[in-house]
Amino acid sequence: MRKKIVAGNWKMNMNLQEGIALAKELNESLKAEKPNCDVVICTPFIHLASIAQFLDQNIIGLGAENCADKEKGAYTGEVSAAMVKSTGAQYVIIGHSERREYYKETPEILKEKVLLAQANGLKVIFCIGESLEEREAGKQNEVVKAELEGSLFNLSKEDFEKVVIAYEPIWAIGTGKTATADQAEEIHAYIRSVIAEKYGEETADGTSILYGGSCKASNAPELFAKKDIDGGLIGGASLKCADFKGIIDAFN
Ligand code: 13P
DSSP states (O other), rough: OOEEEEEEEEOOOOOHHHHHHHHHHHHHHHHSSSOSEEEEEEEEEEHHHHHHHOOOTTTEEEEEOOOSSEEESSSOOOHHHHHHTTTOEEEEEOOOHHHHHSOOHHHHHHHHHHHHHHHHTTEEEEOOOHHHHHTTTTTTHHHHHHHHHHHHHSHHHHHHHTTTTEOOOOGTTTSOOOOHHHHHHHHHHHHHHHHHHHHOOHHHHHEEEEEEEEOOOTTTTHTTSSTOOEEHHHHHHHGHHHHHHHHHHOOO
C-alpha cells in the first residue's frame, strides 16, 4: 500500500522564532493525537537545524523547500543537499512551480537536484503541474508527462520508487481556486498511468501522488477520498497549526 502523506510547504514565511513556535505546536498536537498519515513540514533552510532538535521525526518528517544543483564549492548563497541532510532533515521539495517560474529552474537543473538529493539520502517531493494557459489549451497531460520525463525518468526503478510526486496546478496555487476533486483525480490517474508505462504497474501503484493548490480542511476530505490522490502538499494552510491539523484529520 502506498503512503498517505500531508506535507506543508511554508515557502518564504515566518522568521526563525515564529517557525519554531509553529513546529513546536504541531509536534505537541500530533504527539497527543497520532495522525493517520505521514506528516512532513518543509521549511526555509534557516529553520531546519533548530526544528530538527525537538521535532519527533517518527511523527513529523522535516524537509527543505529546495537545494542546490551543485555538489559543493564556490556557489555563493546556495545550500547543498548534503548541507540540508546534515541539519537532520529527511526530505526536500524539488521542482516547485515557483522555483521553475521565478528562478528559471529548467528540467535539466531539476534533474541534477534530484540526483544530488538522492545521493545524499534525502527523500524527494517532486512537483509538476500546468499553468492556466496550458490547462485552457487542454495541454495539462502533455505538460505533466514532459515534466516527469525531463527530470525523473532517467532514474532507475529503485530510485524512482523513493520519489513522492506532487501535482500542483499553477492556477490553483494561492489563488483560492482549487481543482475539483474530479479534475484532480483525472490527472492523478493519468500521471500514474505514465509512471506505469515507464516503470510498470507495481511501481506506479506504490507511488504517492499528492495534490497541491488551495487545499484546506474544507476540501481535503473530498480530494483525499479519490483513489489516486494520496494526500496533499499544502502552502497557505500549513502556516497555522489548526488549519494544517484540519487537513491531516481528513485521513481520520
Ligand atoms: P497553497 O496551498 O497556498 O495554494 O500553495 C500550494 C503550494 O504551492 C504548495 O507547494
